[in-house]
Amino acid sequence: MSCDLSSPKRKLIAVCQMTATNNKRKNIETCMELIKLAKDADCLMTFLPEACDYIGKSKEESLSMAEPLDGETLQLFCDTARQYEMWLSLGGIHEQILVVRLKHSHVVIDSKGGVVAVYRKVHLFDVDIKEQGIRLMESDYVIAGDAVPAPVHTPVGNVALSVCYDMRFPELSLALSGMKADILTFPSAFTYVTGAGHWETILKARAIETQSYVVAAAQTGSHNEKRTSWGHAMVVDPWGTVICQCTEGTNFAVAEIKLDYIQEIKCDVPVWKHRRTDLYSVVGNTSKEYLFCGKIVNEERIICKTESTLAFMSCSSIVTGHVLVIPLRKVSRLSDLNVEETADMFDEDCEISSLSSISHQMARRSARELRSM
Structure with missing residues (x-):
């Protein structure tokens, strides 16, 4: 045929x-x-x-x-x-x-x-x-x-x-x-x-x-x-x-x-x-650096990474603790992402927002407790 x-x-x-x-x-x-x-x-x-x-x-x-x-x-x-x-x-x-x-x-x-x-x-x-x-x-x-x-x-x-x-x-x-x-x-x-x-x-x-x-x-x-x-x-x-x-x-x-x-x-x-990873390993030192706007995002700033999304602490943010969520694949605009990448990025953003909210609440509570001592 x-x-x-x-x-x-x-x-x-x-x-x-x-x-x-x-x-x-x-x-x-x-x-x-x-x-x-x-x-x-x-x-x-x-x-x-x-x-x-x-x-x-x-x-x-x-x-x-x-x-x-x-x-x-x-x-x-x-x-x-x-x-x-x-x-x-x-x-x-x-x-x-x-x-x-x-x-x-x-x-x-x-x-x-x-x-x-x-x-x-x-x-x-x-x-x-x-x-x-x-x-x-x-x-x-x-x-x-x-x-x-x-x-x-x-x-x-x-x-x-x-x-x-x-x-x-x-x-x-x-x-x-x-x-x-x-x-x-x-x-x-x-x-x-x-x-x-x-x-x-x-x-x-x-x-x-x-x-x-x-x-x-x-x-x-x-x-x-x-x-x-x-x-x-x-x-x-x-x-x-x-x-x-x-x-x-x-x-x-x-x-x-x-x-x-x-x-x-x-x-x-x-x-x-069947691979016996308890006896040997095949994974070497892979890249620990990522790029954002032409600048290297060092490993210590990374909060979490999924298959297609990266979340990291900004080193030059106006607000302390500002977290950026970006796609791992370099694209010109968000509309260039496929459906799976868009969904993953949205889920990651929601999770980071939730964690940030909890972190800020804990920080405010600690501050109140310190003032009351």
Whole structure:
């Protein structure tokens, strides 16, 4: 039976493959064309590979071409996301931090053009295999990230962020799965040698052990005389089956995300129920900081946190003890929240108001008692 790929009810995604060079303008044009084609294929979200902005010929060139997140390159992607009403995963752009250091940052942009999540690669790829002529030392010029953000709620499911070499650390994937990730992402620029031996095997392993979809956008082909990437961008389902894969060259493949299939697999093989957390743990140090109006909300100010709402003490309020209740997902206006998020935020606000009222009553009673002594 044939299926209608244009049905709006289907959660279609595009996993992309490209050959980035040190020509940033041309690379971005390639990305824009892939995004347009994904839109024409009725995809809700497009996944671009690591280094989708550029791949420099040297450490010095890579550093000189990096931009801050408020730079022109990211703004172009935000504008494109808004133009096509498309969610974007920029699998790795070079974020300028210092003159001699940068970060590999995975950025998610929503369909309104807003940046909703940023993950900085935590595992740096350092390898020096003289016999094979391979030497890539990211730590020479890249600063490792120090936080694991919660998965992003998107129209295709909860998307967890990582980059390339992160796939070799199953603890990270299990931790993200424990945070309700439906989709793990491994945008990559895998070397040809390691890709031939490990690429598909590792991706299948991460999908099977976490019972999640795995989306791996990829660089492919020769970037310069010293660097070649494996390619084979693909999507793996929770059973470990490759459901789509890119052919050679710059292109994309379409996959459907079926969230009910994830639950079916988890019911059939209930490994999370069988996990012996009394003997071992898989959850690492996840992010303890949240953003509000561009400022960090430190953990000590947080009163409570639900799946989609955060309540915290304001550090600059007019009234002492002022509590702010905000959605965890970054949105431009409250009307952008879905029904579940709106209900959760309202319930949290009511609970905080009730607790605040009780607290004020107790404070007034204590003051009266002190005055009567």
